[in-house]
Amino acid sequence: MRRAILAITGLAASTSALVVLKGAPGASQVAQGLPADQASVAPAAGDPGTAGGVRPAPRPAASASGRAPAARPTTGAPRTPAARSTTGTRAPAAPRTTTAAPKPALRTVSGPTVNYEYGSLSVQITLSGSRIVNVTGIGLPQSGQSGQRSDDVQRTYSGTSGEVVQKQSADLNTVSDATATSDAYQQSLQAAIDRAG
Template sequence: MKRRHPLRRIMIGVAATASGVVLLLALKQPSGSSVAVATVPPGGAAAPGAAAPRTAGGAPSEGAPAADVPAADAPAAGAPDDSAADEAGADTSGAPASKAPAANRPTKAAPPRERTVLGDAVDTQYGPVQVRLTLSGTRIVSAAAVQAPGSDAQSKSVTANAVPKLNQAAVTAQSARIDAVSGASYTSKGYQDSLQSALDKAGA
């Protein structure tokens, strides 16, 4: 008989021992979990390029180098983070902000319409005096005497001089508190009374 080489017997013993250890570890694993075991050749070194053993959860076992696997949820470098814009309520569409609804905008008030009010006819020693007012709201726009003394030449002359001054005074004063025109005291008094009655009718 040929005598076996002692080195070969040692290699076979090491391989048998390693197989027994691997089998023992596999039996100790909890039920439902699987262990990927790399076969170790008798020399003790793993084959180059062989994958590291992983546990049941897919993570590399302790002591094995982690594989360079890019994270699926990590944003690429330099990419904008949309979550911050969503939390801030920013509009990321690039469209301009919509204008405020027309119903919320203040509307410009229309100016008050002008109205005409006719005062009472007031009798004087030389004839009746009646004033007509044109108002915008409560403001006197213009005043005119629709009746004034003019029965004779003297009365006509006094009226022609006094009435324009009284009309201008009513617009300036915005009331019936106006001065009488010199030389036309009766006409001025009748004008003031008719003017006040027109303001009373207008509620001014």
């Protein structure tokens, strides 16, 4: 008896489903366009789940594992590769602009010509800012014993590594056997330093 009731109830439910399916306008066309596992009954008119007769997209059927398959994009847009992660990478550094202090211009200052017992001479100094960077004696005697003394004084005092550049003053040691030439050189040098002041 129970079996008969269950059979009748099942038959009635199947028939009701068929009637609803056949009775809904366009339901058979929708059902025909879907795979068998996704066919569903179209909602009845006035169903709160529909808006203007538009049927929501069907749910994908669960796989054997019980999980629904991953959703695929429905827009038809081509898939783009995932953006690469930029973590740990640096944008190229902008070039550094170094503003080094401009080097002071070189300037040359000459001392007066000083006459002494073996001739005459003057001293010319080259400065970078207030620092003496080079010195030379001008007009020193070139011949004989006076020429020898002049060479000794030039070698000791003049140039970029001479005693004047090292001491940055006219307070120099007297060159042996060239006292008069040394004194004249120091006198012109001091006047040049004073002018450069």
